[in-house]
Amino acid sequence: MLKKFLSISLLTVFLITMAAGCQKQEKVQQKKQEQPVLTIAYDNSKYGDAWIKAISDAYSKENKIKVKLVADSKLNQKAGALLKTGKNVPDIMFLSFTNWQDWASKGYLYDLSGLYGAKIGYNETLKQKIKADYLNFCSYNGKYYIIPWDDGVTGFIYNKTMFRENNWSIPKTMEDFYVLLGQIKAKGIIPIAWSGSEISDWNYAIRTWWAQCEGHDGMVSYLALSSPEAYKQQGRITALENFRDIACDITNNIPDVLNIDANKAEKQFFSSKAAMLLGGSWIETKAAGNIPNGFELGIMQFPAVANAKEPEINVSDAGGFAVIPSKATHKDAAKEFLRYSSTDSMLKLYSQITSSPRPFNYEMSVYDGLSDFGQDVFNIWKKNNNLYMLSKNPLYYGKFGDWPTVASPLLQIYSGQISPQKVVDDNYEYVKTNWNSN
Missing domain, CATH: 3.40.190.10 (Periplasmic binding protein-like II)
Known part of the structure; x- marks a missing residue:
């Protein structure tokens, strides 16, 4: 009888222990499942x-x-x-x-x-x-x-090895830049790789030249869009003229540039057929699959226009x-x-x-694991006045933008359909006419 009682007692304890264990396991499982x-x-x-x-x-x-x-x-x-x-x-x-x-x-x-x-x-x-x-x-x-x-830091991406071997200097002004273009072409090398399908990449340069002319405060005033007169800034004309003078000279570009996509343009640069590439600080990540081992990648800020109000300005992307x-x-x-x-x-x-x-x-330094290219990027970012082309005015972000008549006039300028002066005049007239329209 005693043995039977002990057996029942032990079984009861065992079952209670098992039940408690199961409940605990269920709670753990439930808690695990509830974790976000x-x-x-x-x-x-x-x-x-x-x-x-x-x-x-x-x-x-x-x-x-x-x-x-x-x-x-x-x-x-x-x-x-x-x-x-x-x-x-x-x-x-x-x-x-x-x-x-x-x-x-x-x-x-x-x-x-x-x-x-x-x-x-x-x-x-x-x-x-x-x-x-x-x-x-x-x-x-x-x-x-x-x-x-x-x-972001925008500028001309360049082949450091090529520049060093040819003793080419990083241009500080547009005058220096045109000299550099001649030096590159004299070596039988294409100066700039860019893509017709991504012609809007030229906006990195255009916005920078524009900002150099107007200065940081002038650009902030433009972005506030207090009146249509903001669209008459001289810097807009100067920037588009620089684009026309460089991009429309086919000797500066890779062949058949309008039919080249971004990937092919990058390959032209990374195969050393072109000395420079339009772009910015993201290129090391974006083009990782195209960069050969040992390729020395650099970035230079866009050269300053003549009579620049603020030559050292980085228009962030x-x-x-x-x-x-x-x-x-x-x-x-x-x-x-x-x-x-x-x-x-x-x-x-x-x-x-x-x-x-x-x-x-x-702050970032060489000790924080930056690549050589990353160090170039942060040197530009730290020493320049950084401008963010951002506006809280709905007329800018919701209605007009920078070039309201055609969104981007670059293809029309490249093909000779319109002059930089007329682009600016047409955009001003459009904004003035539609300023109060819904």
């Missing part, structure tokens, strides 16, 4: 994937949160429709330049104003960390909706930003990711991988 998976969609057409993977891995390790990355080179085109439906939206979206203010006005974006007051380092908030000129662009109707993503959709599932985790990715260590990690800056106040 932060979904981040990003445009990888320019800076690739490595930077976001590295930052996500560091964030996951520190915060014990899984991150799902969704790369999409067409994300900009899809974002508006995705935000409008609010279905299956990611928690964070990294986008290139778009009309985000329209999304904010419709309630598609989560208000990040509280995040701007978050500590980002020792006695420093996120708001204080962002460069002042960019910060002004991040708000709409008194609230912050975006976090800056990319900054910035415009990329991160947003949290208003219908995102894991907003708190998303906010922490954006805060974490804006700390010094993550800013440096981003720049180490991409060779590009972000529009925050931080």
